[in-house]
Amino acid sequence: MQNSINLIKVPMYMSRGFLAVPIQVELEDEALLQIQASLLERIQYKNIKGVVIDLSGVNILDSFLGKTLLNTVAMATLLGANTVVTGLQPGVVASFVDLDMELDGMQTALTLEDGLSVLDLAAVPEMDEDIEENSDYEEEYPDDEDVGTEVIEANE
Secondary structure (H helix, E strand, O other): OOOOOEEEEEEEEEEEEEEEEOOOOOOOHHHHHHHHHHHHHHHHOOOOOEEEOOOOOOOOOHHHHHHHHHHHHHHHOOOOEEEEEEOOOHHHHHHHHOOOOOOOOOOEEEEEHHHHHHHHHHHHHHHHHHHHHOOHHHOOOOOOOOEEEEEEEEEE
C-alpha cells in the first residue's frame, strides 16, 4: 500500500483587520485541525478583529467537523475576534440540527460578502474611535484592498 500525502491549499485573506477563510473542499480531520491552529495563530499574532469562515464548498457535516467548527468559533471569540460562519448548505444545516449541536455562540450569514458586512457593522463603533485617535487610519486600512493572502498547506 502506497502512503501518499495530498496537500490542500486553503487561502486565508486578510483585509481591514478581518480574516476570510473560504473552505471550498471536504477536509479530513487532520487538515481541519491544521486550519484551526493556523487561524488561531493569525488571530493572535496579526491582531485580527474578525473572521469569516466560508463553508460554501462543504456539503457534508460530520460530528467532528461540527464540533471543531464550534470550538474554533469559541476559541476565536476568546481571542477577541468576532466570527461569522457563511455559506452553509442545506445538508450542513440539517446535520447541525440532527446532531443536536449547540449553536448559540455561532453567528451566520448567507455569503462571504454578507459575513464581512456583519463584521463591518460590528466594528463601526470601534472603528470610529480608532479614526479619532489615529490620524493614519486610511494608511492602515485602505478601502477594499487585500493587505495580503496567506495560504496554508494541509494534509488531506
